[in-house]
Amino acid sequence: MKIRAVVSRAVDxxxxxxxxxxxxxxxxxxxxxxxxxxxxxxxxxxxxxxxxTPPVVLGHEGAGIVEAAGPGVTRVQPGDRVMxxxxxxxxxxxxxxxxxxxxCERAVTTTIQSRMPDGTLRHRTQDGLxxxxxxxxxxxxxxxxxxxxxxxxxxxxVPFEVGAVIGCAVLTGVGAVLNTAKVVPGSSAxxxxxxxxxxxxxxxxxxxxxxxxxxVDIAQSKLDFARALGATHTINSRETDxxxxxxxxxxxxxxxxxxxxxxxxxxxxxxxxxxxxxxAVVMGMHALxxxxxxxxxxxxxxNRSLLGCFAGSSKPLVDLPKLIxxxxxxxxxxxxxxxHRYPLEQASxxxxxxxxxxxxxxxxxxx
Numbered sequence: 001m002k003i004r005a006v007v008s009r010a011v012d013x014x015x016x017x018x019x020x021x022x023x024x025x026x027x028x029x030x031x032x033x034x035x036x037x038x039x040x041x042x043x044x045x046x047x048x049x050x051x052x053t054p055p056v057v058l059g060h061e062g063a064g065i066v067e068a069a070g071p072g073v074t075r076v077q078p079g080d081r082v083m084x085x086x087x088x089x090x091x092x093x094x095x096x097x098x099x100x101x102x103x104c105e106r107a108v109t110t111t112i113q114s115r116m117p118d119g120t121l122r123h124r125t126q127d128g129l130x131x132x133x134x135x136x137x138x139x140x141x142x143x144x145x146x147x148x149x150x151x152x153x154x155x156x157x158v159p160f161e162v163g164a165v166i167g168c169a170v171l172t173g174v175g176a177v178l179n180t181a182k183v184v185p186g187s188s189a190x191x192x193x194x195x196x197x198x199x200x201x202x203x204x205x206x207x208x209x210x211x212x213x214x215x216v217d218i219a220q221s222k223l224d225f226a227r228a229l230g231a232t233h234t235i236n237s238r239e240t241d242x243x244x245x246x247x248x249x250x251x252x253x254x255x256x257x258x259x260x261x262x263x264x265x266x267x268x269x270x271x272x273x274x275x276x277x278x279x280a281v282v283m284g285m286h287a288l289x290x291x292x293x294x295x296x297x298x299x300x301x302x303n304r305s306l307l308g309c310f311a312g313s314s315k316p317l318v319d320l321p322k323l324i325x326x327x328x329x330x331x332x333x334x335x336x337x338x339x340h341r342y343p344l345e346q347a348s349x350x351x352x353x354x355x356x357x358x359x360x361x362x363x364x365x366x367x
Contacts, residue, residue, distance in 0.1 A: 005057045005141035006347040007131060011048035014348050022122040024070030024145050031082060031146055035160035036139040037061030038350045038362040039168055040195060041285065045134060052114040056132040057123050060086040062139025063154055063163035073148050081154040083163035085316040086135040088117050088150030102311040111136040117147045140347060142366055152320045161363045162334050166323050169361060170334055173200025174323060175312015176283045177208055181256050185209035188254040190246055192270055193284060194222035196361040198260030199229055199337055206230040207331060214249055216242050219357040229336060246273040253278060262286040276302040283309040337361045
């Protein structure tokens with residue numbers, strides 16, 4: 001079938017064009033996309049900075065309505081409103097059976113490589129170029145083919161744009177707080193990097209009852225977003241030493257620090273910034289291909305912990321419905337994260353605004 005999609009044919013190239021998409025294979029579903037989140041991971045991908053490189057159809061946050069189901073589909077049916085879980089785990093390997101579906105062994109050679117769970121590719125340009133579906137999703141399009149394990153029901157009263165953002169940014173950020181760090185209520189916390197994932201971690205810290213709650217960034221506009229979402233203090237790390245400022249606010253440093261950037265400088269900030277015995281959690285993927293030196297004395301002599309967090313250390317098919325209910329109950333104001341909305345044809349502008357630090361979370365609204 002013919003669809004419209006955001007395509008990166010080569011590094012640093014972005015087009016919106018009509019392409020071909022195969023119909024669903026067994027266990028898969030055709031979803032008419034209504035909203036797709038604009039994530040830094042998509043940006044890093046078309047810049048050639050992550051494992052998946054172009055040619056690719058971008059997008060992994062999304063929500064829409066099921067239009068058709070392939071053979072063997074039992075979880076959803078046509079007409080269902082759904083959100084995308086970009087980690088369609090096999091639910092059979094040792095990692096899945098141990099309760100760690102985000103570390104599914106199949107995903108390493110399929111989803112993480114931006115192939116469908118059965119290892120195939122389904123997208124092709126009009127001139128015959130095969131395209132990868134980013135993270136088995138390719139949601140920046142009018143339609144997407146998704147494995148049924150990559151779908152979660154979306155209640156009628158939850159906007160598509162909210163469902164889209166919950167599927168990655170919120171799952172990662174809130175999951176880092178609740179699942180990875182297991183924050184104790186009343187703890188102090190800092191969030192380094194106030195993009196979509198960082199601000200989601202901030203919401204998670206609010207949910208966990210953290211005080212003080214400190215936001216760290218180099219852009220004042222992002223610190224303003226953080227204040228609006230519940231940060232009690234802000235630090236502009238372009239203007240002041242973040243580690244010293246954290247200690248000034250909390251005496252010895254916060255109990256927890258969440259790094260949503262993942263650069264060498266911010267990983268060190270997080271580790272050095274927490275108090276002795278504190279915990280630093282790295283969830284950002286900026287330096288995924290780099291070696292980062294870690295000061296061992298901070299781990300040993302100061303008994304600090306440094307934890308990695310991939311996709312919120314979550315169980316998506318369990319955690320995503322919980323996050324939806326927290327939103328519906330007013331405990332997780334995900335809608336406040338969405339600062340900009342764009343039509344599909346303005347995807348390039350959405351990425352430009354993202355690079356400029358002008359958005360909390362942008363969403364493509366697919367008409």
